Amino acid sequence: MIKVSAFSIKILAALFMLMDHVCYLLMPELLTLHFFGRLSFPLFAWLLAKGEKHTQNVYRYGSRLLITAIISQPIYTVVFQSLSPNILFTLFLGLVMLRLVKRYPQLWQQLIITGLCAAAAVGLGFEYGVYGIGVILLMSLTEKLKPLVWLLCWCIFHFILVILSMHYIFQVWAIFAGFIVFQFNGKQGSRARWFYVFYPAHIIILGMINYFIKSR
DSSP, X not given: OOOBOHHHHHHHHHHHHHHHHHHXXXXXTOXXXXXXXXXXXHHHHHHHHHHHHHOSOHHHHHHHHHHHHHHHHHHHHHHHTOOSOOHHHHHHHHHHHHXXXXXXXXXXXXXXXXXXXXXXXXXXXXXXXXXXXXXXXHHTTTTTSOHHHHHHHHHHHHHHHHHHOGGGGGGGXXXXXXXXXXXXXXXXXXXXXXXXXXXXXXXXXXXXXXXXXXXX
């Protein structure tokens, strides 16, 4: 199998997100793009878990994420015509959860923290809700569990979601993201802070294209 760096995984995550947004805004009939888009969030969740583990300043890391989320929100609201907080807020909440889980190591404490964060994600209307918090938590365990054990948990997690609600039927494709992260070669690769610009920029560009198409 081809081994890839963290930078390559971030490129893949950004590409899958772009494909998903292109499908939603410009080509809703091309569902293949939507299927690939389901891999984006889990990959970003894995990158978040890696970032939380290795950052030298979690407050600066979190601040960049939160500031980008706040700046992007008006753009996201206009382009997607949605009042829901954008995905960066979910990732920020996940970062808070991971840091608290690390600070309070006892299982009962971690369960309470995870439960409260999941409840907050639902109550605040964050994208992916409970699923998002669950994915971030699972992605933080890729180095703590044996690969086969982790992949089994990952698959069971997604199949349970489908059983509970057919709303998550397309999200089953996210299972493949679990196989991608295990191709990580242990190297960081090039820095990718460009994502803090890419996220709002690609939404603006797609929104403009969508506007011009509909106004013709």
